[in-house]
Amino acid sequence: MHRFLDRELDREASLRVEAHLSACNSCRQEFYQLLDLEDQLESTPLPRISAGFAGRVIEQALRTREPAMTLPMRSFPTAVAACAIVIVTWVGFHIGEAYSTARRADIIQSALSSPIEPGS
Amino acid sequence: MKPTIATQRVEPPPVSDEMLVERTAQGDVRAFEELIERYQDPALRVAFRFVGDPQEAEDLVQETFLRVYRNAHRYNYSARFRSWFFQILINLCRDWLKKKKPFLFGDPPLVARSEPDPSEAIDRERRAMVIRRAIQSLPPNQTLALILCHYEEMSYREASAVLETSEKAIESLLVRARRTLRTRLAELR
Numbered sequence A: 001m002h003r004f005l006d007r008e009l010d011r012e013a014s015l016r017v018e019a020h021l022s023a024c025n026s027c028r029q030e031f032y033q034l035l036d037l038e039d040q041l042e043s044t045p046l047p048r049i050s051a052g053f054a055g056r057v058i059e060q061a062l063r064t065r066e067p068a069m070t071l072p073m074r075s076f077p078t079a080v081a082a083c084a085i086v087i088v089t090w091v092g093f094h095i096g097e098a099y100s101t102a103r104r105a106d107i108i109q110s111a112l113s114s115p116i117e118p119g120s
Numbered sequence B: 001m002k003p004t005i006a007t008q009r010v011e012p013p014p015v016s017d018e019m020l021v022e023r024t025a026q027g028d029v030r031a032f033e034e035l036i037e038r039y040q041d042p043a044l045r046v047a048f049r050f051v052g053d054p055q056e057a058e059d060l061v062q063e064t065f066l067r068v069y070r071n072a073h074r075y076n077y078s079a080r081f082r083s084w085f086f087q088i089l090i091n092l093c094r095d096w097l098k099k100k101k102p103f104l105f106g107d108p109p110l111v112a113r114s115e116p117d118p119s120e121a122i123d124r125e126r127r128a129m130v131i132r133r134a135i136q137s138l139p140p141n142q143t144l145a146l147i148l149c150h151y152e153e154m155s156y157r158e159a160s161a162v163l164e165t166s167e168k169a170i171e172s173l174l175v176r177a178r179r180t181l182r183t184r185l186a187e188l189r
């Protein structure tokens, strides 16, 4: 009966239910009660979405972040560049460090001492 | 004579929801806006009938759209967008129910028959509230089945996809929901 009410039945099955309803008093009563309930449920007013809703959602969506799929795709070159810079800097620093460790003391010494002893 | 391709092409077909999610995933804000236009009203109806408060309902709808935006890339075509969308909304509604303050749980007030009837409008409003509360006070899955199948006119199949259950279970939820409501609302007649 609920499947009939919710139009879930195919034509053939619907016809069978209709035929039964016209013949069977108690099922017909039951069905009318269901229809009454359906009518009652209809009578509820609904709120409307507030003005500017779409705009606010979009604004917040953009503020939070890009759709996740585009994020890695768009920023991929940037990420590669950033990694490259980090690696180059790190390698460069360590090569430089190894090269200069021996002289660092002297360089610092001379840098510190140069304003004091311009002549050295 | 065969018609040319140009004469056959009358109007561009409306863009499907599924296409719009795909474009949203690629960062197309206009596509996202179109999805909001299409779904804001049904979403608000569903949320409001479940939570009963217009502002809370709109907050849930807003959060649903934000999740659609953030997860658009995860949408796969195994389900219709509509089902996927309502799944998100309904999961948020269920979370809301878990967090909501207990005093809101109270039994639905029945019509106060002793009160004099001030005006027809107020009476109508009260009836509507009684009906809404009666629906909301059903077990959550019964409420949801009723909202989706009765109000949103979803098929049992689609409702079963949204609520992640079987069609048989949907039918049984509806039978129980209607049986309870018939008893509770009998006094309104």
Ligand SMILES: [Zn+2]
Residues within 6 Å of the ligand: A020, A024, A025, A026, A027, A028
């Ligand atoms: Zn019968």
